[in-house]
Amino acid sequence: MTNWIPNLAGSGPLYQRLADSIEADIDRGVIGAGAKLPPQRDLAYDIGATVGTVGRAYQLLRERGLVSGEVGRGTYVLGEDTGVAKPEIPDVSVEGTRYVDAPKDKLRFDSTAAPDIGQGAIVADVLSRAAQDHPHEISSYTRDFPDRWYEAGARWLSRNSFRPATDTIVPTLGTHAAVMAAIAALTAPGDYVAFEHLTYSQISRSASLIGRRTALVASDDEGLDPQDFERVCAQKHPRMIFLMPTAQNPTLVTLSTGRREAIARIAREYNVILIEDDLYGHLTDDPTPLLAEFAPERTIIAGGLSKSVAAGLRGGWLSCPPAYRHRIRVAHKMMTGGMPFLLAEVNARLVVSGQASEIRKRSIAEISARISIVRANLAGFSIKSHDKVPFVWLTLPDPWLSGTFKNACLEHGVLIDDEDEFKAGRSERVFHGVRFGVSQPRRRDDITGGVAVIRRLLDEGRAGYDSFS
Numbered sequence: 001m002t003n004w005i006p007n008l009a010g011s012g013p014l015y016q017r018l019a020d021s022i023e024a025d026i027d028r029g030v031i032g033a034g035a036k037l038p039p040q041r042d043l044a045y046d047i048g049a050t051v052g053t054v055g056r057a058y059q060l061l062r063e064r065g066l067v068s069g070e071v072g073r074g075t076y077v078l079g080e081d082t083g084v085a086k087p088e089i090p091d092v093s094v095e096g097t098r099y100v101d102a103p104k105d106k107l108r109f110d111s112t113a114a115p116d117i118g119q120g121a122i123v124a125d126v127l128s129r130a131a132q133d134h135p136h137e138i139s140s141y142t143r144d145f146p147d148r149w150y151e152a153g154a155r156w157l158s159r160n161s162f163r164p165a166t167d168t169i170v171p172t173l174g175t176h177a178a179v180m181a182a183i184a185a186l187t188a189p190g191d192y193v194a195f196e197h198l199t200y201s202q203i204s205r206s207a208s209l210i211g212r213r214t215a216l217v218a219s220d221d222e223g224l225d226p227q228d229f230e231r232v233c234a235q236k237h238p239r240m241i242f243l244m245p246t247a248q249n250p251t252l253v254t255l256s257t258g259r260r261e262a263i264a265r266i267a268r269e270y271n272v273i274l275i276e277d278d279l280y281g282h283l284t285d286d287p288t289p290l291l292a293e294f295a296p297e298r299t300i301i302a303g304g305l306s307k308s309v310a311a312g313l314r315g316g317w318l319s320c321p322p323a324y325r326h327r328i329r330v331a332h333k334m335m336t337g338g339m340p341f342l343l344a345e346v347n348a349r350l351v352v353s354g355q356a357s358e359i360r361k362r363s364i365a366e367i368s369a370r371i372s373i374v375r376a377n378l379a380g381f382s383i384k385s386h387d388k389v390p391f392v393w394l395t396l397p398d399p400w401l402s403g404t405f406k407n408a409c410l411e412h413g414v415l416i417d418d419e420d421e422f423k424a425g426r427s428e429r430v431f432h433g434v435r436f437g438v439s440q441p442r443r444r445d446d447i448t449g450g451v452a453v454i455r456r457l458l459d460e461g462r463a464g465y466d467s468f469s
Helices: 014-028 040-047 051-063 119-133 135-139 147-157 174-186 202-209 226-236 257-269 322-336 341-352 355-377 402-411 444-464
Strands: 067-070 074-077 169-172 192-196 213-217 240-243 273-277 299-304 316-319 382-384 391-395 433-437
Touching: 014 051, 040 051, 051 067, 051 074, 119 135, 119 341, 119 355, 135 341, 147 169, 147 299, 147 316, 147 341, 169 174, 169 322, 169 341, 174 202, 174 240, 174 273, 174 299, 174 316, 174 322, 192 202, 192 226, 202 213, 213 226, 226 257, 240 257, 257 273, 341 355, 355 444, 402 433, 402 444
Parallel strands: 192 213, 192 240, 240 273, 273 299
Antiparallel strands: 067 074, 169 316, 299 316, 382 391, 391 433
């Protein structure tokens, strides 16, 4: 190679920045497969570093599987040289496996929004009073956030012994927007964000749209594997990891205290920011301390109203270390256009008045009744469920495949989600599972009917399903 100088901008150890710069240029095709990297002494002179620093960077690239080195011959980029430079922005699938427009006349078992328990009348009343009290604010852009918006977020995100201060709160347009604002604010294009193989994958797909890369971390029956998390941290140096420690979507696994402590320790050692999505955890009475309690200096916790009060209100908040707050608030405004006064005010009034908590209690009661229907009708099959969480994870019996079972349910009038909907990236792992929600159909009888379809397909097996019919 000649006339190549790495871009060492950014923060962090010099050897890591050098390795990241070389990896980025390999990804873009600036350094082609089979190319020989500069001798360590030459590159050390060019960038004003020690030979040891360059040697550590080259070793890191070998650990990432990007280069090979032989004594006396040098260090070479691995892979097949096609002669075509890679695009700077990869062609990423962002749609998932759901329909953009759901088919009509199908039971919606593919959603976990809060059930309709009559909260529309409560919301209408609060909405009317907010409009009457603040006509000027509604007619203009939201420039100033009143204290009650922060107080609402602090109350709603509180759980167990975790009590965030109001100066850590950012009001957002839902939990998804909260998480994406944090990713946009605290990572840069090309950075890795770590995810479990199965998770709320719309975050990883959204992160890919703004140039972040996905690193997959293995999980087992107890949740995210700390040892594999440490491996990924050592090899790919993710800036952030997205987690759902309580009632994980879609597997419903809750991490033990020991695993949370291990994850916090590893994140601190490798300087990884933790994003804790507590959207479903907030529905449970699980007493396990939140991840934010083990690593408060690097944990961002996000939650909202969509699963327990009303998804259409787009109510959400995050709590973060105060040093991050301004950057995340600005990123949220840049990515969403800003908080609409009317929605933020209605959400705050619902929470501060206690009405949101009352709606949540009624929603949980309805969810529990529906989960009982599922358990009674799917007895004998491998399902994971929680009394207060509005979805079920079903492990399919042989010979069903996840996508095939989803198609069979569709042909019988029921929309569910296959496992691919929850894969954060390309994964060789196969789980043979599907997720279905119970909160969207209007009546409990619809739950009974939809679960009967699922039960019938499971009983009949593949012999009862003809994809050519």
